[in-house]
Amino acid sequence: MRDYEVRDTMRRKSHALVRTDLSIVIGKRGVKNKVIWRVRNESDILVRWTCSVVQIPFFILGKPVRFPDEQSVFDDEAFTFWRLTPSNHHGGPLYPRGHLSADFPFTFSELRHVEGKELKSAEIVKFKTFADDAPPSEGSFSIADIIHRSEFN
Numbered sequence: 516m517r518d519y520e521v522r523d524t525m526r527r528k529s530h531a532l533v534r535t536d537l538s539i540v541i542g543k544r545g546v547k548n549k550v551i552w553r554v555r556n557e558s559d560i561l562v563r564w565t566c567s568v569v570q571i572p573f574f575i576l577g578k579p580v581r582f583p584d585e586q587s588v589f590d591d592e593a594f595t596f597w598r599l600t601p602s603n604h605h606g607g608p609l610y611p612r613g614h615l616s617a618d619f620p621f622t623f624s625e626l627r628h629v630e631g632k633e634l635k636s637a638e639i640v641k642f643k644t645f646a647d648d649a650p651p652s653e654g655s656f657s658i659a660d661i662i663h664r665s666e667f668n
Contacts, residue, residue: 530649531560534608535567535642539575539662543617547578547665548580552601554609562609566602566643572598574636574639575658580618581624595634596641609646 520559536553538652550571556562562640573587584599601617626634641655657667 516608518576520644526602529560530558530608531556531562531611531646532558532560533565533646533649533652534645535652535654537569537640537642537656537661539571539640539658540665541576541662548621548623550599550619550621551616552599552619553614554608554646555614556646561611561645562649564604565609565615565644565646566600566601566604567642568597569599569601569662570641571599572636572638572640572658573634575623578623579626579634580621582619585619590663592621593635596637 532554534557536555537550538553540551541548542622550569552569553568554565554567570588570590571580573581578609580597582599583595585599587595588598599619601619603609603615606615638658639655640658640661643651643653645651
């Protein structure tokens with residue numbers, strides 16, 4: 516190989532740059548609500564597997580929410596949240612400069628008071644995204660910044 520070919524190969528990135536976006540959409544009448552997860556590959560490297568762990572607060576707009584088929588969890592500081600795990604494990608790869616998304620429908624629910632721990636909820640959504648063998652990216656969003664009202668139900 517020539518010198519410029521070796522240097523070109525050495526300069527290439529070995530890990531993809533993956534960005535995570537989250538939004539919470541509240542239906543017009545509060546019936547059809549969803550959390551939208553979206554990852555974008557901002558590099559020229561193919562990502563075969565990507566997965567996020569998203570912590571959604573137990574209360575949104577002061578009301579308890581329920582995600583069917585998802586698990587509620589207490590953290591070390593006694594905050595309650597829903598753990599969502601969107602991924603592309605049943606779909607195609609995340610192509611260079613492409614994006615993937617997933618929806619998680621939820622409903623507002625009534626909370627029956629039970630004896631024991633009081634449910635506390637943070638006002639931030641935390642996430643940790645994994646993409647192949649790249650270091651995970653972590654971040655958080657304020658609920659006020661990512662919540663949107665839908666004109667439709």
